[in-house]
Amino acid sequence: MAEKPLVWIVDDDAAIRELLSFMVAEDGCRVESFLSGAEVLAASGAKPAAVLLDLMMPEIDGVEVLKELRRRLPALPVIILTAVSDIARAVEVTKLGAYDYLTKPVDKDRLLTTLRRAVTQHSLEQEVGRLRGELAERYGLRTIVGSSAAMRKVYDQIERVLESDITVFISGESGSGKELVAKAIHYGSLRAGGPFVDVNCAAIPEGLQESELFGHEKGAFTGAHASHPGKFEQAAGGTILLDEVGEMSPSSQARLLRVLQERCLTRVGGTKTIALDVRVVSSSNRDLAQLVGEGRFRQDLYYRLVVFPIELPPLRRRREDIPALVEHFLNKYAGDAGRRITRVEPAALELLMRHDWPGNVRELENVIHRSLLVASAPELKRDDLPRELAAERDRAVLADEGPGELRSLEELERQAIERAIDHFGGNLSDVARQLGIGRSTLYRKLEQYGLRPAKGED
Ligand SMILES: Nc1ncnc2c1ncn2[C@@H]1O[C@H](COP(=O)(O)OP(=O)(O)OP(=O)(O)O)[C@@H](O)[C@H]1O
Numbered sequence: 001m002a003e004k005p006l007v008w009i010v011d012d013d014a015a016i017r018e019l020l021s022f023m024v025a026e027d028g029c030r031v032e033s034f035l036s037g038a039e040v041l042a043a044s045g046a047k048p049a050a051v052l053l054d055l056m057m058p059e060i061d062g063v064e065v066l067k068e069l070r071r072r073l074p075a076l077p078v079i080i081l082t083a084v085s086d087i088a089r090a091v092e093v094t095k096l097g098a099y100d101y102l103t104k105p106v107d108k109d110r111l112l113t114t115l116r117r118a119v120t121q122h123s124l125e126q127e128v129g130r131l132r133g134e135l136a137e138r139y140g141l142r143t144i145v146g147s148s149a150a151m152r153k154v155y156d157q158i159e160r161v162l163e164s165d166i167t168v169f170i171s172g173e174s175g176s177g178k179e180l181v182a183k184a185i186h187y188g189s190l191r192a193g194g195p196f197v198d199v200n201c202a203a204i205p206e207g208l209q210e211s212e213l214f215g216h217e218k219g220a221f222t223g224a225h226a227s228h229p230g231k232f233e234q235a236a237g238g239t240i241l242l243d244e245v246g247e248m249s250p251s252s253q254a255r256l257l258r259v260l261q262e263r264c265l266t267r268v269g270g271t272k273t274i275a276l277d278v279r280v281v282s283s284s285n286r287d288l289a290q291l292v293g294e295g296r297f298r299q300d301l302y303y304r305l306v307v308f309p310i311e312l313p314p315l316r317r318r319r320e321d322i323p324a325l326v327e328h329f330l331n332k333y334a335g336d337a338g339r340r341i342t343r344v345e346p347a348a349l350e351l352l353m354r355h356d357w358p359g360n361v362r363e364l365e366n367v368i369h370r371s372l373l374v375a376s377a378p379e380l381k382r383d384d385l386p387r388e389l390a391a392e393r394d395r396a397v398l399a400d401e402g403p404g405e406l407r408s409l410e411e412l413e414r415q416a417i418e419r420a421i422d423h424f425g426g427n428l429s430d431v432a433r434q435l436g437i438g439r440s441t442l443y444r445k446l447e448q449y450g451l452r453p454a455k456g457e458d
């Protein structure tokens with residue numbers, strides 16, 4: 001069971017202190033009482049869930065204590081106790097951030113309801129704060145793996161947009177981590193406590209886009225039986241990610257342009273303007289500038305969206321990130337397979353490093369996930385990887401020797417000798433027999449090609 005909430009009681013009148021302490025303790029709280037402002041401000045140790053604070057006290061009065069408590073513990077609800085004659089001041093203090101005020105003599109029921117409400121709110125806020133921290137942990141910058149120069153540039157760009165609401169456009173191939181970057185921006189910004197709303201424009205039929213994004217009023221179109229807030233309204237206080245923004249219908253583009261220009265919106269079929277407090281991030285795996293050139297995307301909208309561009313490089317351009325990503329996904333999916341893989345066989349890593357990853361990090365993630373289902377601890381082996389990867393490599397090797405690269409006879413001869421030397425560990429009699437030539441011919445060829453057998457002459 002959760003620990004009993006702690007309540008501080010501050011009153012210079014001993015009788016009132018005792019009475020309040022009794023009522024509050026009886027209601028299931030722990031109580032610590034103080035007889036002056038100075039004493040409570042000097043308190044150390046556990047922080048309370050709520051404070052009952054007398055307004056009229058000698059020396060430091062309640063208002064001063066309230067201000068100081070608000071400064072030190074902004075989330076702490078402070079309930080002011082005051083004489084009826086002092087109501088005007090009590091109202092004043094609520095403006096300073098007091099949670100509520102109660103008049104003396106204190107009515108027990110009112111006291112307890114107010115106090116319970118304050119304690120609940122406080123614990124909810126603590127919980128929200130904790131969850132926020134967790135979200136930042138889960139989606140923050142640190143969740144993005146890779147330390148290649150290309151990725152370090154991306155981190156640098158992300159950091160530069162955290163403090164402001166600047167409109168960001170993220171470009172990159174499918175699976176390269178655009179959504180991950182958008183989340184890192186949201187959860188690293190001051191809007192982290194607000195919603196992150198992700199809209200895939202390509203997934204909404206053209207005819208529904210406007211109402212999905214901007215909402216509609218009842219009767220705006222056939223089937224609009226009730227009014228409905230759009231994604232932009234749902235994102236109030238937070239960030240909206242317009243994914244595949246290049247797929248927006250012309251009418252949605254026009255409406256989005258107005259929203260970005262005027263920072264407010266009207267729902268489809270509505271007249272009321274709704275102020276907008278949303279950070280806009282958009283992304284696309286298509287070249288937006290090219291869509292502008294083709295007349296499929298509005299140029300004026302392009303300039304409003306691409307204020308701060310972030311370009312995510314494809315995985316094949318930052319292969320040095322592959323080992324770290326592999327390790328990351330091995331850890332991520334370790335639980336799934338129920339066995340711990342701690343090593344990657346060099347041959348397996350070689351395959352992973354060579355692959356071109358047209359599906360980028362998502363494809364790598366899927367490959368590791370699938371491989372873990374067949375791998376056995378402690379090593380991920382080449383054979384655990386999907387057959388396509390190995391087949392691809394074999395094709396590449398064959399292509400090396402195919403007609404793609406014609407070689408001279410001399411070159412082929414030299415290669416044949418090299419391989420035979422390798423194979424027979426430098427035993428030249430065996431090499432000559434294998435190649436079907438005499439030893440003296442072999443010596444001449446070695447001379448000609450500048451080859452030295454690995455082991456001494458036999
Ligand atoms: N640098 C990275 N570090 C760790 N995980 C990553 C990284 N990049 C991508 N991922 C993971 O790869 C998957 C795909 O990433 P994400 O959804 O962000 O890609 P995307 O660019 O938005 O793709 P699409 O264009 O298909 O929407 C996700 O599971 C994501 O967590």
Ligand SMILES: [Mg+2]
Pocket residue numbers: 178179243
């Ligand atoms: Mg995406």
